[in-house]
Amino acid sequence: MARIGCWWLLVCLSGTVVAQTPAPPTFWNDIRPIFRRHCTVCHSTRNLQEVDVSGGLALDSFEATLKNPKKPVVIPGKSKESLLVQLLVIQDPDRRMPKGSSQPLPKEAIETIARWIDSGAPEGQRPADPIAGVNPSPRPARHLDVVLRTNATPPANLIKLAKPGPIEMVLPVGPLAPVTALRFHPTRPLLAVGQYGRVTVWDLAQAQPLRLLTNVLGAVNDLRFSPDGSLLAAAGGQPSFKGDIRVYRTDSWELVAVLRGHDDSVFSVAFSPDGKRLASASFDKTVRLWNLQTQQCEGTITGHSDFVYAVAFSPDGKWLASASKDRSVKLFDATTGKSLVTFSGMNQDVLALAIHPDGKQLVSAGMEPALIWWSADITGTAAQRAGTTESSFGQRIRNQGGHGGAVQELVFTPDGRLLASASADGTVRLWNGQNGQPLQTINIGSVQYAVALRPDGGQVAAGGFDGLVRIFDTKSNRLLAYLLALPEENGQPRWLVYAPEGYFHASPATLAQVKYRVLLQEVEGQSVSAALLQPDRVRQALAGLNVPPPFAK
Amino acid sequence: MTIQSWHDLLRWAHWKLTGALVLWMVSLGGPVNANEPTSSGVRNTPQASPPASPLIRLEILPREILLDGPRARQEVVVLGYHQDGRVWDWTRQAQWAAVGPQIRLEKTTVYPVSDGQSAVRAEVGGVSAQVPVQVRRARAEVPVGFKTEIIPLLNKLGCNQGACHGAQYGRGGFKLSLLGFDPSYDYGEIVRSAEGRRVVLSDPERSILLGKPSLQMEHGGGERLPRGSWEYQLLKAWLEDGAPAPTPQDPEVVRLEILPAGRSMKPGELQQLIVRAVWSDGRVEDVTATAQYDSLNDGLARVTANGLVQCLEKGETYIMVRFCGQAGVFQVTSPFTEQPVSFEFQPHNYIDELLAKKWRSLGLTPSPLCSDAEFLRRIYLDTLGTLPTPEEIRAFLADTSPDKRQKAIDRVLQRPEYVDFWALKWGDLLRNNSDILQAKGMWSLHNWIRASLRDNKPLDQFVRELITAQGSTYAEGPANFYRLGRTAGEWAEVTSQVFLGIRVQCAQCHHHPFEKWSQDDYWGFAAFFARVATKNSQEYGLFGRETVVYLRPVGEVIHPRRGSVMAPKPFDSPPIADDGTDRRQKLAEWLTAPQNPYFARNFANRFWGYFMGRGLVEPLDDLRATNPPTNPELLDALAKDLVEHRFDVKHLMRRIMNSRAYQLSAEVTPGNVVDKDNVYFARRTVRRLTAEQLADALDYATGTQTKYQGLPLGTRAIQLPDSSVPSYLLDVLGRPPRVVTCECERSLSPNLAAALHLLNGDVVNQKIRQAGGRIDRLFQQKKPLPEIVEELYLVTLCRPPSAEEMQAALHEMKQAPEPRLAAEDLLWSLLNSRGFLFNY
Structure with a gap:
């Protein structure tokens, strides 16, 4: 009965085809929107492995739709014989697609699909931009003021105000893109800063950007320099669509590799100690291993059941650790990808992890803000397996509380003496890398996503929601400088760096936009600018030297 | 039983008096009368046509408009008043015009253009009306508020409902607080979690927050806000504003204004609603587009997502309107009859006046007064949980004084069973149960309750x-x-x-x-x-x-x-x-203060429900703005009465029982059959005897006593202090286990076990035949057969048999091999009859 019904319907459909088609529908133009509305939440490439969701069929690209590995669902020219159409018109609601819907697809949609197949299933013009149809506006319609507060208090007569007060610099460039990744270069005085759509490489010695890299896919969620400093890996992508890792040479800043394959943005990346491999962790729930020579994916680890937020290589390069929204930390063999152990017991997402450079301890934290130290002494396990010694492998060593909000990133200095953490509670904290005891709490106020330690442990850089990078001295807890980088406008670089004392350095285009305020009143800029625009003072501040306050007599 | 008496049994069962077998099963399923018109199934209500009588004047709602801020808007509605008294929503047919350039109109929505004073005008067939519009801050920079604008939008779009991102673990890794009640959490999830994965502040249209629900990207929840829709633009504008966060200073909604508040409509008629939110900072905002609408009775009225109400059937119901944690209702009334009803109804007290007012407005006619026998049975069951004795029935029926009902009411309220029966009720409410309180705690609470009732403690x-x-x-x-x-x-x-x-x-x-x-x-x-x-x-x-x-x-x-x-x-x-x-002292003061709007209403509604079979608000213990009483004035009046009489419960009971409404017959008349659930009390609501009433009535009618464990013989079911006393019969009849605090714990709903237990179970049969039981005693005393028949009727149905019934019964007794067997069968049939099992 059902079959007769559906054939009858198809005959009718074919009838209409002849009657009223001008141009045949194409995949990208007509079919993809229908699939997106009704089918591809389940039938997508990212769900291919989850057979109970996708049934092994993806409909989110032309290739996947026509070349289903199991069995073709579309036979060009023959809509009646195409399984795709048959499953849309079948009467039995348990078998009919879309599943879980009491209603079949609208008649017009089925008609269009049948018409597309009957006209040979043409591909049509593939849209350039993945967010179909959106032409990203180069800039939002209006700009909000970004207020940069300083401690500089000019004498009242200089600014012609009755009451003196600290200077504020106002830039109409907001909202700033949050800072989502930070990393110091292992040997040179460079700091790489990741924000949506760009990576800014700052030369801290010169107190100005060295390079602005904009050839990224979208979000930049992690930045790593290779151990020898010759490469920079930037991980990111377009959320919920695809992710990649881009590798740049740090001498020419040339893009040397784009490692594609993740189906969602990549949240974390790590170099192997020999610098030859990369591991990446993505929202697509996988960890992937990449060979930098061949630029190929060597393996996909699917052990996590939810977003993977962080990945790290052990100092000997033999194993990997990853942290996930599935509330676990897992250790994998870096060669085979085999799971070694799962650290569990957390009640919420694990967002961050760092392996101690001695390779024997691992720290994780996340939505539950306590830092958990784990024993990760693999050699111990081997011994235990041999039955010779006791091992504490995989045990919690300590829980170290302190943060009042989710911990977003954890990082050790290469010597393992210092551990830094960035948190949604608006603080960055420094911890003793040996015993985990708290050392310093740096209050910033805005949610902090990223933290980086200078390899010698002398400075810590932090960035987050407010889009500013702050650099602190780790000994004194003192704020040294703020860095602010914007996308270029009309080919003009736009950036500004300033010390809390008020000294600043800025690109000409940005300088032209700066306004000064005291106690919310705009003040005449020339005299202020003359006193504050002092790149050398900013360089000194960035070097950790004390600078005298401006406007001093 | 012998085969022979099985035949008798079946004959009895078909006897017109009882019809027990069938009626038991049928009548338990719903109201006793099953012949009401069914309206289930198709309802393809056509739109009603406008009144034919001339239009006299128009009224635009709201009566004045203030558009404050660049995104302000105001929906307008125009009501037409016709000569025949009808009101008609002309909103969709009227000619609308903006007076002056300060505003613009899109269909029936007014938007600001520039600051100043303007007006909106509507015209229908030569009749017109206009309302002033003031525009302020039309071009001001007002950042989009997360709590005041974005959360209502997420609510309206359904993003944070329980099945979607409001689920306990969210959906697709994205979790929002259920129904948006935790804005700061939602803000963190949307803007900050996963390094701001969901929004791109520097380029808002790149945000998956916009891309997914507009189906530019795959979205499990489908298309929620089409690209370019005003919802999309608002969300985008918020991102362009840098996604400002909620602050503790953000205003709250303090109440909703719903315009119009209610309408009398004919089936098919439409009415557009206007909903305005009053914020704690004094601002009044039109939220018609973002409020959520639900009909409390889909069969009577339906409502679109934009607040267009359609009356579907005759009756009365409410449209529930929700916005940002506040809720209100719009009343839809559709009189049952077109013509004004007239009926003879001499009110006894204010209860009758207020009910009659409602009946007249809805076109209902009350049933006649019940018979004296019904009345006596009724007040005994409702007040004492006990059946009247044959002597009491005979005396009451013989009494000819005009105020005999009033006197009977006064008498029952003084009876000792009053304490038993209401101690049982309070035992339910306070969950007196020895499993929890231990035996000593249970007794101590029970005795305190009894003492309080004996003293009629306010x-x-x-x-x-x-x-x-x-x-x-x-x-x-x-x-x-x-x-x-x-x-x-x-x-x-x-x-x-x-x-x-x-x-x-x-x-x-x-x-x-x-x-x-x-x-x-x-x-x-x-x-x-x-x-x-x-x-x-x-x-x-x-x-x-x-x-x-x-x-x-x-x-x-x-x-x-x-x-x-x-x-x-x-x-x-x-x-x-x-x-x-x-602190509890202060709480008690507040609770019992005469001006507390909840306390007196709660008890007025409960006691009304206990006596009338149904609360003015149902469920009895779920009083809220979105569950309005079927007669709000009456509930207020009862509450006021209770307060004025210093919370004297017996006074309230007396007031209710003395009302004519309480004394109406359960008979369904053509004038009130349309009120299927009898929510307007135009007749008596029939209900099954409660478990304890029924157990006691069985004992009483059969002249036997049930021994309850741990209590002396002679203790009645209504006297049980404790729900843990084992009794299969009570459990199967729906005795509340006193485990949760809810009126719903006591079940009167039909169940097969109860039906079979009474029909086929040994318990009833043994009681009927028990040595020393009623039948045994009657035959021992060698009473004449007619006296036996009469007594059996009086102890079950609380009325003497009719001449026909007497004749039929005597006939059966003479036919039977032994009159006693026939008497047993008669009693069995009576016990399984509607007239015994129900309180009517």
């Missing part, structure tokens, strides 16, 4: 003693109230539900989905109990090992989300200053 005093109780639960009856829970929150829930009829449980974890109660309300109320503690005593008290309820000198309730200490705060009132004395 309700306020009764409740005050419960709330402020302390000491040993074995010695102090009311102290057992604090064993109904273990935490301040549980005590707050029980207090609120039993004494106020407010179900506040939801608000423990999230804002009540259909009410204004927030977590602040819940925890503020719980703070009254913050210092109550219990301990097990081994050395203290007479009995030892009892639980002692005491007050600690310190103790606070912490808001689970905010982590802040909550000051004790009654509902709808400012927090109460803590002066170190017992």
Whole structure:
């Protein structure tokens, strides 16, 4: 009965085809929107492995739709014989697609699909931009003021105000893109800063950007320099669509590799100690291993059941650790990808992890803000397996509380003496890398996503929601400088760096936009600018030297 | 039983008096009369046509408009008043015009253009009306507010509903607070979590927050906001503003204005609603587009997502409107008859006047008065849970004085069974149960309740003693109230539900989905109990090992989300200053204050429901703005009466029973058949006897006694202090286990086990035949057969048999091999008849 019904319907459909088609529908133009509305939440490439969701069929690209590995669902020219159409018109609601819907697809949609197949299933013009149809506006319609507060208090007569007060610099460039990744270069005085759509490489010695890299896919969620400093890996992508890792040479800043394959943005990346491999962790729930020579994916680890937020290589390069929204930390063999152990017991997402450079301890934290130290002494396990010694492998060593909000990133200095953490509670904290005891709490106020330690442990850089990078001295807890980088406008670089004392350095285009305020009143800029625009003072501040306050007599 | 009497049995069963077998099964399923018109299934209500009579004037709603801010808008509606008295919503047909360039109109929505004074004008067939419009800050830079604009939008789009991102673990890794009641959490999830994965502030249209629900990207929830729609633009504008976060200074919605408040409509008629939110900063905002609408009765009226109401059938119902934690209703009334009804109805008191007013407005006609026998049975069951004796029935029927009903009411209220029956009710409400309270606690509470009822202790005093109780639960009856829970929150829930009829449980974890109660309300109320503690005593008290309820000198309730200490705060009132004395004293004062809008209404509704078979608000213990009473004026009047008579429950009972409405027959008449569930009380609501009433009535009719475990022989079911006393019969008839605080615990719904137990079970048969039982006694005493028949009728149906019934019964007895067997069969049939099983 059902079959007769559906054939009858198809005959009718074919009838209409002849009657009223001008141009045949194409995949990208007509079919993809229908699939997106009704089918591809389940039938997508990212769900291919989850057979109970996708049934092994993806409909989110032309290739996947026509070349289903199991069995073709579309036979060009023959809509009646195409399984795709048959499953849309079948009467039995348990078998009919879309599943879980009491209603079949609208008649017009089925008609269009049948018409597309009957006209040979043409591909049509593939849209350039993945967010179909959106032409990203180069800039939002209006700009909000970004207020940069300083401690500089000019004498009242200089600014012609009755009451003196600290200077504020106002830039109409907001909202700033949050800072989502930070990393110091292992040997040179460079700091790489990741924000949506760009990576800014700052030369801290010169107190100005060295390079602005904009050839990224979208979000930049992690930045790593290779151990020898010759490469920079930037991980990111377009959320919920695809992710990649881009590798740049740090001498020419040339893009040397784009490692594609993740189906969602990549949240974390790590170099192997020999610098030859990369591991990446993505929202697509996988960890992937990449060979930098061949630029190929060597393996996909699917052990996590939810977003993977962080990945790290052990100092000997033999194993990997990853942290996930599935509330676990897992250790994998870096060669085979085999799971070694799962650290569990957390009640919420694990967002961050760092392996101690001695390779024997691992720290994780996340939505539950306590830092958990784990024993990760693999050699111990081997011994235990041999039955010779006791091992504490995989045990919690300590829980170290302190943060009042989710911990977003954890990082050790290469010597393992210092551990830094960035948190949604608006603080960055420094911890003793040996015993985990708290050392310093740096209050910033805005949610902090990223933290980086200078390899010698002398400075810590932090960035987050407010889009500013702050650099602190780790000994004194003192704020040294703020860095602010914007996308270029009309080919003009736009950036500004300033010390809390008020000294600043800025690109000409940005300088032209700066306004000064005291106690919310705009003040005449020339005299202020003359006193504050002092790149050398900013360089000194960035070097950790004390600078005298401006406007001093 | 012999085969022969099985035949008899079947014959009896078909006897017109009873029809028991069939009727038992049928009648349990719903109202006794099954011949009401069914309206289920297709309802393809056509649109009604406008009144033919001339249009006299138009009225635009709202009557004045203030557009404040660049995104302000106002929906307008125009009502036409016609000569025949009808009102018609002309909104969609009227010619609308903006007077002046300060505003623009898109269909029936007014938008600001520039600051100044303007007006909107509507015209229908030569009749016109206009309302002033003031525009302010039309071009001001007003950032989009997360709490005031974005959360309502997410609510309206359904993003945060329980099946989507509002689920416990969210959806697709994205979790929002259920129904948007935790804006700061939602803000963090949307803007900050996963390094701001969901938004690109520097390039808003790149945000998956926009891309997914507009289906530019795959979205499990489908298309929620088409690209370019005003919802999309608003979300985008918020991102362009840098996604400003909610702040503690953000205003709250304090109430909703719904225009019009209610309408009398014909089936098919449409009415567009206007909903305005009044914010705590005084701003009044049109939220017609973002409010959520639900019909409380889909069969009577339906409503679109934009607030267009269509009346579907005759009757009365409400459209529930929700916005940002506040809720309100729009009343849809569609009279049952077109013509005005006229009926003879001599009101006895205000109850009758207010009911009759409603009947007239809806076109209902009350049923006639019930017979004297029905009346007597009714007041005995409702007040005493007991059937009247044959002597009492005969005396009442023989009485010819005009005020005999009134006197009978006064008499029953003085009977000792009054204490038994209402102690049972309070035992239910206070969950007196030895499993929880131990036997000694159970007895102590039971005895206190009985003593209170004997003294007719006013309700306020009764409740005050419960709330402020302390000491040993074995010695102090009311102290057992604090064993109904273990935490301040549980005590707050029980207090609120039993004494106020407010179900506040939801608000423990999230804002009540259909009410204004927030977590602040819940925890503020719980703070009254913050210092109550219990301990097990081994050395203290007479009995030892009892639980002692005491007050600690310190103790606070912490808001689970905010982590802040909550000051004790009654509902709808400012927090109460803590002066170190017992907070419960203050709570009791507030609870029982005459001006407390909830306390008296709650009890008025409950007692109305106990006597009338159905509350003015149903369920009885779910009073809220979105569950309005079917006769609000009457509920208010009953509450006022209760307050004015110092919470004297017997006074309220007397008032209800003396009303003519209470004394109406259960007969369904053509004039009130349309009110299927009898929500307007134009006749008596028939209900099955409760478990205890029925068990006692069975004992009484068969002249036997059931022995309840642990209690002396002769203890009746209505006298049981404890729900843990084993009785299969009571359980199968729906005795409440007293485990949860809810009127719904007592079940009167039909179940097969109960039916079979009564029809086929040994219990009834044994009771009928028992030596020393009624039949045995009657035959021992060698009573004449007609006397036997009459007595059997009087002890079951509480009326003498009709001549026909008598004749038929005597005939059967003569036919039977033994008259006694026939008498047994007669009693069996009577016990399984509607006339016995039901309270009518």
